[in-house]
Amino acid sequence: MGLVVQKYGGSSVADAEKIRSVARRVAESGAGHQVVVVVSAMGKTTDGLGALAHQVTASPEPREMDMLLATGEQVTIALLAMALQGLGLKARSFTGAQAGLRTDRAHTKARITAITADRVRGALDAGEIAVVAGFQGTSDLDEITTLGRGGSDLTAVALAAALKADVCEIYTDVDGVYTADPNVVPDARKLPRVAYDEMLEMASLGAKVLQARSVEFAKKYGVTVHVRSTFKPDAGTIVTREEHAMEDVVVTGITHDRSQAKISLLRVPDRPGIAARVFGAVGARNVVVDMIVQNISRDSTTDISFTVPRGDAPRARAALEEVAREIGAEGFAYDERVAKVSIVGVGMRSHSGVAARMFTALSRESINIQMISTSEIAVSCVIEDKYAELAVRALHDAFELGTEGVRP
């Protein structure tokens, strides 16, 4: 008998009927195992509560926001426990507090500091299915906290680590991780296995399957994650530690992100401390910068380009307008019609010529590359947005990802 943590997202538990079918899914898939089920709020509940808060006051305090939002998951756990009981199973629901999920005091974006999970363990030992509220915990002040968007994934992975579960199953409306977005690339292939680092690059590079913090957590504690469909019984994608055979494949997948904007500071004097000034000003406005590119200087000046989430772009511009004059930059350019396409794979570490193969594939389609950035296991290019889909398909072909049987 194994111990399985299963997580179901908001769309899987959107109404009473869906909650009943999740209960049946739990009953089938969990038979013969100890099962912990982590759930999100029903459907769009969290958004609805947020909207209600903003009807009440323009800028709700984060502590009260957490008090409010945490009710969403509490509703789901009670209903799912009832549904399981209705099938004749023993089940018991637990809030984040009751599950012993402790966090720091950073309301609306708390970080997990510890998980005791004594009551969850007790329920399992008593033969009960433990149904735990995702997304929430309590601080050392016994205040209710939430973990931020996608926090239920994190709850599931963290519980799996604390309980030394055999696997953490993330049930979602897609049935696994693909070599590229199947909506863009018709012959995209479901990957049976990906390494944590690959998943991490994919998660932060625009693949929406699994929240990046959860992958980091899973990697840190060696939790095997299985991303699979709520609606289909087929196996999905196993996210796990890197295996030797994975390196045989140069590129595992292609991701793309069309939600960014590109900003360039032009002809910046090439002096020490300039980059720190620029990104200090941007960071001070709570803008998270993604890619940063700076090339060698020419005529003692250089251009600094970076990308930010499109919604944050106005704040980033405002910051730059202040700082551009102070540092003596000539001006700046702004473009939100950009897309980032990336190739990801642990095999890059041991294979040469990968980036060149990417650039060649793009140039063959006459796609101009505006920015390039590389990490150990990924190469990303910023291109004009209208070429995004074409680029993804070209790269998918160039790295032969549509061919079955490449990855063990």
Added chain:
Amino acid sequence: MGLVVQKYGGSSVADAEKIRSVARRVAESGAGHQVVVVVSAMGKTTDGLGALAHQVTASPEPREMDMLLATGEQVTIALLAMALQGLGLKARSFTGAQAGLRTDRAHTKARITAITADRVRGALDAGEIAVVAGFQGTSDLDEITTLGRGGSDLTAVALAAALKADVCEIYTDVDGVYTADPNVVPDARKLPRVAYDEMLEMASLGAKVLQARSVEFAKKYGVTVHVRSTFKPDAGTIVTREEHAMEDVVVTGITHDRSQAKISLLRVPDRPGIAARVFGAVGARNVVVDMIVQNISRDSTTDISFTVPRGDAPRARAALEEVAREIGAEGFAYDERVAKVSIVGVGMRSHSGVAARMFTALSRESINIQMISTSEIAVSCVIEDKYAELAVRALHDAFELGTEGVRP
């Protein structure tokens, strides 16, 4: 500076706009005081959650029901705290658990065992308005419990007792306690003060203003309760300990209840143990019996009549069908077109002829009395339902309740 506990019911906080106006009401009425606000779930939320539970399974377990229902008040406290903060006031919300409201383990109908309220006191000392979730607490097992219908009143009164508040204000959609239902008696008068025992009789006799358990609790701990309107600034009715002057008034109010059914067991052998058998059988089906009348026997048989809530009448009948044969009763009669009218007043204790005056008033209108029952401070008669309103008006006149200035 005094300490005030205010309670607002579901209809007062039914949407964002109403929550904002409750916030303004709290700001005005609480200025210069330490204020604790107890709130119910928004509008029909509790009913909605209950319906959802029944969509998921036919008979939800009480523990999970409490887990589910407790979210209703948690939403309201967060939103009200936000609304108060939006007005520039310091406010902090507390769940039942955080407010230290401890109960026994009887899910969905828990009884309060203790209130620590340390965090509430801390908030008040820090100059904050404490916003507390009504209706909920936690058991010694750290399980979330609820107090049953009307439980928010009880939370408010219990907190007022624990904090030694100067007054517990119950804000509601009526503006006080009347000498009779103003919909039935046009010249019904708002009572400035009533004694706990009177309020208790009125609460259990059909006046819906205040939950009976809250009144008992207020009496036990000497909490002064002020029932008043959410929407009008006028003073309402003070429910308080009995004062000498109250006895000058023979009858304080007339109540009526049209939601009962009358059941009679006919020609029951007059033997010891018969009543115990009858009401044992009824009680075993969870039917709460209200009035019971049994007269002296004739021909060694007697009739036993009683009233039950109309919705419970079928269950009571089923119980009687079993028991009637066993005890050798001749049969039973059932009538749901009945109403109970009552006169209530602590002055009855020291005045004679009160019941006779009631019966005379009814007979003057040719209203036949089917059953009579008396307590120390109330006399109740069951009559044919169609005479209910006429009876209330006749009694209101007979005891001169429409005349102003009688009660100090």
